[in-house]
Amino acid sequence: MQLSYSAADLRDRDVLSKSDPCWLFIQKEEMEYLKNLAALKFHVYDVDTQFHNVEVKMLKLDEQQFLGEATCALSEIVTKSNRSLTLDLVHREESTRSTRPRNLGKLTVHAEESVSSKTTTEMILRCSDLEYKDLFSKSDPFLIISKEVENGTPIPVCKTEVIKNDLKPTWKRVFLNIQQVGSKDSPLVIECFNFNSNGKHDLIGKIHKSLADLEKLHSSGQGENLFLPTLVGHDYHNKILKSQLFVEKFSQSVEHTFLDYLAGGCELNFMVAIDFTASNGNPRLPDSLHYIDPSGRPNAYQRAIIEVGEVLQFYDSDKRFPAWGFGARPIDGPVSHCFNLNGSSHYCEVEGIQGIMMAYTSALLNVSLAGPTLFGPVISNAALIASQSLANGGRKYFVLLIITDGVVTDLQETKDALVKASDLPLSILIVGVGGADFKEMEILDADKGERLENSTGRVASRDIVQFVPFRDVQSGEISVVQALLSELPTQFLTYMRTRDIQPLSS
Numbered sequence: 001m002q003l004s005y006s007a008a009d010l011r012d013r014d015v016l017s018k019s020d021p022c023w024l025f026i027q028k029e030e031m032e033y034l035k036n037l038a039a040l041k042f043h044v045y046d047v048d049t050q051f052h053n054v055e056v057k058m059l060k061l062d063e064q065q066f067l068g069e070a071t072c073a074l075s076e077i078v079t080k081s082n083r084s085l086t087l088d089l090v091h092r093e094e095s096t097r098s099t100r101p102r103n104l105g106k107l108t109v110h111a112e113e114s115v116s117s118k119t120t121t122e123m124i125l126r127c128s129d130l131e132y133k134d135l136f137s138k139s140d141p142f143l144i145i146s147k148e149v150e151n152g153t154p155i156p157v158c159k160t161e162v163i164k165n166d167l168k169p170t171w172k173r174v175f176l177n178i179q180q181v182g183s184k185d186s187p188l189v190i191e192c193f194n195f196n197s198n199g200k201h202d203l204i205g206k207i208h209k210s211l212a213d214l215e216k217l218h219s220s221g222q223g224e225n226l227f228l229p230t231l232v233g234h235d236y237h238n239k240i241l242k243s244q245l246f247v248e249k250f251s252q253s254v255e256h257t258f259l260d261y262l263a264g265g266c267e268l269n270f271m272v273a274i275d276f277t278a279s280n281g282n283p284r285l286p287d288s289l290h291y292i293d294p295s296g297r298p299n300a301y302q303r304a305i306i307e308v309g310e311v312l313q314f315y316d317s318d319k320r321f322p323a324w325g326f327g328a329r330p331i332d333g334p335v336s337h338c339f340n341l342n343g344s345s346h347y348c349e350v351e352g353i354q355g356i357m358m359a360y361t362s363a364l365l366n367v368s369l370a371g372p373t374l375f376g377p378v379i380s381n382a383a384l385i386a387s388q389s390l391a392n393g394g395r396k397y398f399v400l401l402i403i404t405d406g407v408v409t410d411l412q413e414t415k416d417a418l419v420k421a422s423d424l425p426l427s428i429l430i431v432g433v434g435g436a437d438f439k440e441m442e443i444l445d446a447d448k449g450e451r452l453e454n455s456t457g458r459v460a461s462r463d464i465v466q467f468v469p470f471r472d473v474q475s476g477e478i479s480v481v482q483a484l485l486s487e488l489p490t491q492f493l494t495y496m497r498t499r500d501i502q503p504l505s506s
Contacts, residue, residue, distance in 0.1 A: 002112050003111055005107060006107075007044060007089075008108075009105040010067055011105065040071065040072055040074055040109075042069060042087070043069045044067040044068050044069065044107065045064040045065060045066055046065040046066075046067055067105065068090055069091075070087035070107050073314060074111070076314050077109055078262060079262055081263060082110075083112065084108055084110040085109050088104075089103070090104060091104060118256075119179075119253075120253055122174075122175055123176070123214065123250050124172075124173050124174075124248040125170075125174065125190075125247060126169060127141065127244065128167075128168045128244050129168070129243045130166075130167040130169070130205075131167075131241070133202045133204060134194065138165045139166070139167060139202075140163065140164045140165060140194055140195040141162070141163055141167075141169050141193065141194060141195070142192075143190060143192055143193075144191050145176065145188055145189070145190050146189045146191070147182060147186060147188055148186075154189045157176065157180045158175075161451060173249065175255075177255075181211065184210065184212045184215075185212050186210055188210055188211070188214075189207075190209060191205075192205050192206065192243070192245070199439075205226025206227065207227065207245055209224070214247050215247075218249070222246075223244030224245050225243070225244055226243045226245060227241060228241055255493075256493075256496070257493075258492060258493060260503040261496060262315065263503070264395075264504035265395055265504050266396070266503065267315055267317055267395070268316060269316050269396050269397070269398045269399065270308075270309060270313060270316055270399055271321060271398060271399065271401065272305060272356055272400070272402075272403070273323075273325070273338075273382075273400065273403070274325050274363075275326060275404035275405055275406070276326065276328035277326075277327035277328070277373050277406060278369040278370055279405055279436075280369060283369070289301065289405050289433055290364055300431075300433035300434070300470050301403050303480065304431045304480055305353065305357065306353065307480050308401050308429065308480070308484055309401075310353060311485065320349040320350070321349060321350055321355070322348040323342065323359055323360075324338050324340060324378050325338075325341050325360075325363050328367035328368060329367060329368040330366065330367050331366055331368075335371070337374040337376075338377035343359075343362065343363070343366060373407065373408050373409050374408070374413070374414075376413035376414050376417045378402065379417040379428065382421070383417065383421040386421070399427050400426065400428045400429070401430075403431045403433060404430065404431070404432060404433070405432070406436050407436060407437070407440050407441060411440065412455055414444065415444070415453065415454055415455070418444065418452050418464065419453070419454040419458055419459070421464060422452075422463075422464050427464050427487075428466075429488075430445075430468070431468055431469075432467065432469040433470045434471075435471070438469050441467050444465045445463075445465045452465075462498070466485075466486070468480065
């Protein structure tokens, strides 16, 4: 993603000439529209002539005259039909006040996708002569493709499905965006693992290749031997294996992107479901996960709603969000595993993120926390809304946020609901709050290798779940919203592409 800028009506800070403005901002080389959606802040300065030949990063801002600043979310820009947004520039101190700040000019920001972001590589990979890793059966192999960064740490960008009991597997096609890996010549690591249900997968072997290398491998029709790092004395040596990787198909094409669909009028519709089971603790006590702090400090449930909702709301035109609670007993009623958060018996929608927050606070005063923790009913309700929209020809994709403090009790029923929902325009984000052991919850997230299977043996058509324990993202290195939304663009595009749904021309 590339951003370009223009400004108008700036203050004239130079005595004998017009101001010489430049804007300084923090920008990553690859701006991924759903992963990096914290607020963008732009600072505009009057840079004196003597500094015009100085690199931007070498400028000392305290030597320049400040003209104004503006803030927005990237989602506010990319959801505009022309991908341009005009912002009022204000003074630093005034931007945080409740009173109307002075207008110091206007800044227009335009977003544009680079060509590489639309170039997609499609591959079909297979292996031969894989080694046995299981004691009483053949290996259950899957591949993870990672890009190598400067510090040597591999960052996963693609994963195949698990093929059970097979030493010469051919996996389903995989798609790699050129921008995901850097370039066609960027180094990649392809690792073959044997799947284990405990999450501790055995490395069978790996190779280092770029996309250009893999294309040559496909053209030659030959395989490449895997190697396995093996400890010899105090050092690791690469043991060359008999196992080989083959590239059965390699093609490149320009694909429609997430932004193409947004520009064509496709919307993301936000939904939320909140856990009101008794294990959260008495909401009136400070140690409860549902405690409403009089100081205004949000609890974990409120934080998740705010951080995810404030990003997704810009992709939803009417900003009316279905909101449910589960695991509680409404006044004079039985335990409900899917009740409308607003207290209505007729409709489930609330107005905006503030509406969710108000309904949540009100519900805490009007229900009794109970249990057990069941996901099936809320997932089925979300799936019903998605299916009705689909039947009516709606160009909408739904995102359900479930916030919970405990391990799901109806695991099989939840799997059944998720497998059924995998055919619908729906993704499910799950945030685990509190100190519970969430290992079983990770089964619902196919990141560990295996796709979900329902009680009749049907496998999910795609991965639609992303699970994040809240405590794992409180260190500050990655935000809740980044962790939760990291897979959403891929899930969205997988749904659209496998059904050959084209974006409307903008």
